Amino acid sequence: MSAAPRARKRATITDVAREAGVAPSTVSRAFTVPGRVNAVTRQHVLEVAERLGYAPNAAARALESGRTNTLALLVPDITNPFFAGVIKGAERSAAASGRTLVLADSQESAAGEARIVRRLGPAVDGFVLAASRIPDDDLRRIAELDAVTLVNRAVRGISCVVADYEAGTRQIVDHLASLGHRSLLFLGGPPESWSGARRWAGLRTAASERGMQVRRFGPYSPTLGGGAAAADAAVAADATAVVCHNDMLAIGVLRRLGERGVAVPGRMSVIGFDNVFGSELCRPSLTTLAERPEDAGARAIEMLGRQAYGGVAVADELVLPTQLVVRESTGAAR
Amino acid sequence: MSAAPRARKRATITDVAREAGVAPSTVSRAFTVPGRVNAVTRQHVLEVAERLGYAPNAAARALESGRTNTLALLVPDITNPFFAGVIKGAERSAAASGRTLVLADSQESAAGEARIVRRLGPAVDGFVLAASRIPDDDLRRIAELDAVTLVNRAVRGISCVVADYEAGTRQIVDHLASLGHRSLLFLGGPPESWSGARRWAGLRTAASERGMQVRRFGPYSPTLGGGAAAADAAVAADATAVVCHNDMLAIGVLRRLGERGVAVPGRMSVIGFDNVFGSELCRPSLTTLAERPEDAGARAIEMLGRQAYGGVAVADELVLPTQLVVRESTGAAR
DNA sequence: ATGAAAGCGCTAACAG
């Protein structure tokens, strides 16, 4: 019936010290600098600590050192399987180095993202910002105060992990060209999306090198639901090959095309980006440019850790290879 | 060229106080108990704080109050789309109440889970344990020290959010019976899985009520990869209807069956649990029992918050409805 | 309404 159900008091370093008959600092050292304490004493301290169920209080440690041993990961949308992969990689990497990972969803909003960064700033040692929507200048300001690593976004002076869209889009264009396509239509996603811009830029360049026509429609919502409008527009434009901003949109397009009786790839070829779970499940299965979300997440955390803990100040850029996965949704031009 | 790239020093409450010409305690009050400080003073303090980019240091606050305003979510596997939904719901709910969410992946290991709980204990105000693998007794011990809410696991004395497997499995059995099936084969997942046990128990009960035969094979890995062995066993047993531990396994089964030329649902009907993204994409699309992962995550965080902050000590159990989604993978018995 | 001072748990000098 107690009105204050707060957890039972946890054992502190002082409790352990008293119980073990040593000074608190000795307990502290037993945990953090084993070399500077008598082996026997240390053993005894550890046993007492174990018996009392002692675990160091991270907040207190953080207050002293200014380090929380915690890293934050911000994604625009947790639901998107691509970011789920990034999260997994980041979590694994953080856990491997004994760091805690805080996760936040900015809900595709630059303002929300900035708010979260501000709020979490003092509580974490750095941020991995995936597909950040924050403008370049604001990002630089943030990077002055906190360690930051970007994923699929590049800003001069800030570390980042990006997919090799240049090579990837070239692969896409080559693939379509080899199938006899003379033009392609890009169905774009959110205008603020850096990766969307890179994808489009890459396609333009590669296409122009091959004398292929390109057009761009959109923006469409990068979700299953966005596919209907995109597909209708593509049909109206009589496109023979469409490249979609991402797989979710592409799968939505495929679905709409199916409903409308448009043969894929017979009448129209469809390509996506991301190779999410589901792209190999849909019918026809989707040709797509695979990235490495887990790698990206893991490497970003590593780079961030080096910045936050390792004393390395250089802003390096890591380019991750992409891979074209050809499935059923692409075929010879009509 | 500096070897210590540590972030620029952040403004503290003392900085704000000095700059605003008031005492630190006044600044503190301006933020936490607005009523007890002069409106003009408060306004001034807030302006100065804003100008200095001040944000309260969560660690310091936590040290004083014993509360970190942080909640932890543990899942067995981030990659599983079901848990991705739980994560999303939890994140949204935590953010809505101004709480920080820490995410950890226990990698399907009870020991790993326990280790994480121990490590994070002092740093968070409570745990949401999704599909926990930790034994009942250990769970109770943890719940004595920390606020805990379980998802898809029930232990007397601990709050939980569970799916209504009793009704759900009855729906499954009714559906199969209405199609003329006289028996069903359950392809089981991990033996430690509580939800797996509930699913199997529900199927048994419902089937016996309807005079339907049930068998159980397994355990199989609850992943796409686990599907091959499971499918082969089902074929060898000449089953007419199989119910799989979850959708990932079911989709794997579907794929294997497709490779082996076994008609679905002509020769064999297949049912899954979870209704993950992908279950409507595969061919044939999958009949499955839908849960509400996002709801579960969100409600679990709410219940946990009530425990950790609200002074409510009762261990309540929330049962979330399930819904049978009938698609192409089930049909009349041969 | 506001200031001064103590203390949360821990680590890091500094002594001894």
Next chain:
DNA sequence: CTGTTAGCGCTTTCAT
């Protein structure tokens, strides 16, 4: 090798 002391940023009595 180990104990003592101070202080991290903040909240919270207790005065004023």
